[in-house]
Amino acid sequence: MTQQGLAQQDQAQRAPSKLVIASRESRLAMWQAEHVRDRLAALYPQCQISILGMTTRGDQILDRTLSKVGGKGLFVKELEVAMAEGRADLAVHSLKDVPMELPEGFALAAVLEREDPRDAFVSNDYASLDDLPPGAVVGTSSLRRQVLIAARYPQLVIQPLRGNLDTRTGKLDRGEYAAIILAAAGLKRLGLPQRIRGVLDPSMSLPAAGQGAMAIEVATGARSDGLDLAAVLAPLNHFDTAQAVLAERKVSRVFGGSCQIPLAAHATVDGEQLHLRAMVATPDGRRSAFAELAGPVAQPELLGEQVSALLAQQDAQAILDACRQDA
Numbered sequence: 001m002t003q004q005g006l007a008q009q010d011q012a013q014r015a016p017s018k019l020v021i022a023s024r025e026s027r028l029a030m031w032q033a034e035h036v037r038d039r040l041a042a043l044y045p046q047c048q049i050s051i052l053g054m055t056t057r058g059d060q061i062l063d064r065t066l067s068k069v070g071g072k073g074l075f076v077k078e079l080e081v082a083m084a085e086g087r088a089d090l091a092v093h094s095l096k097d098v099p100m101e102l103p104e105g106f107a108l109a110a111v112l113e114r115e116d117p118r119d120a121f122v123s124n125d126y127a128s129l130d131d132l133p134p135g136a137v138v139g140t141s142s143l144r145r146q147v148l149i150a151a152r153y154p155q156l157v158i159q160p161l162r163g164n165l166d167t168r169t170g171k172l173d174r175g176e177y178a179a180i181i182l183a184a185a186g187l188k189r190l191g192l193p194q195r196i197r198g199v200l201d202p203s204m205s206l207p208a209a210g211q212g213a214m215a216i217e218v219a220t221g222a223r224s225d226g227l228d229l230a231a232v233l234a235p236l237n238h239f240d241t242a243q244a245v246l247a248e249r250k251v252s253r254v255f256g257g258s259c260q261i262p263l264a265a266h267a268t269v270d271g272e273q274l275h276l277r278a279m280v281a282t283p284d285g286r287r288s289a290f291a292e293l294a295g296p297v298a299q300p301e302l303l304g305e306q307v308s309a310l311l312a313q314q315d316a317q318a319i320l321d322a323c324r325q326d327a
Helices: 003-014 027-043 077-084 143-152 165-173 184-189 229-236 239-254 300-313 316-326
Strands: 018-024 048-054 090-094 106-111 119-122 137-140 157-160 179-183 198-200 214-219 263-270 273-281 288-296
Touching: 018 027, 018 077, 027 048, 027 090, 027 165, 027 184, 027 214, 027 229, 048 077, 077 090, 077 214, 106 229, 106 239, 119 184, 137 143, 137 165, 143 157, 143 263, 143 273, 165 179, 179 184, 214 229, 239 263, 239 273, 239 300, 263 300, 273 300, 273 316, 288 300, 288 316, 300 316
Parallel strands: 018 048, 018 090, 137 157, 137 179
Antiparallel strands: 090 214, 106 214, 119 179, 119 198, 263 273, 273 288
């Protein structure tokens, strides 16, 4: 049999007959689930693929910041329960919303190619942060963005902004904010690039670990039907993105990254080299540490450890202790 024939036979053997994708019900989350569904349908045309839409606690609690109500895990817990109970086979997440440590029995099986990882400036009246007058209110859901913006623009008022993408832009359109800062990836995925007045250069607003990337989570362990989900999902994994986010998430894991900590980590791939930059700061932005380093793309977690060590040399632990005292 030819090599092509062997490959086709292998794919046929691991092709599932049915898959259920668990997803949050926000418009962006459903777009992401539908994107994965369509990618899988192209790979396995005989497979019946459906989406189980769910509302998570993170979607329900909108009057408090994530750092006050339990962190990013609020966006994934219900989806993990659905997989554990056999109601879903996989879950699709925005990777920046996935906790650094997954519960026992779960793993990330694939990371899709990253969209634009930068932060986007969105406003109906102003072209950039530089154009905002003193006292203008800027909305963001992220301590990281709050710190990075406040450090450069102390004259602006930074206020929390929770909710899905449509909720946030709706509050802007009602005049509750002069501008809001969102992930550029979400706006582009939903076909709303015209809402972006400008993107913030990573040198000014370093992205969060995993920002712009989508991940597929699965329950580990043997399945009764013998299906190897890791093999099924392997063709969707994008190597460069996966290596980059491994380095980013290693930094976040070392420092216990959570919604209480303004931490950024962003890696880019250039041939066989991986370049990683990371930052940690106190919520008021008065104390911060920054480090960057390059290393082999084949050793992303080692690079993450090395950058973490450079941050530690800048008293990063004292910065983190101050964050926890303020939380």
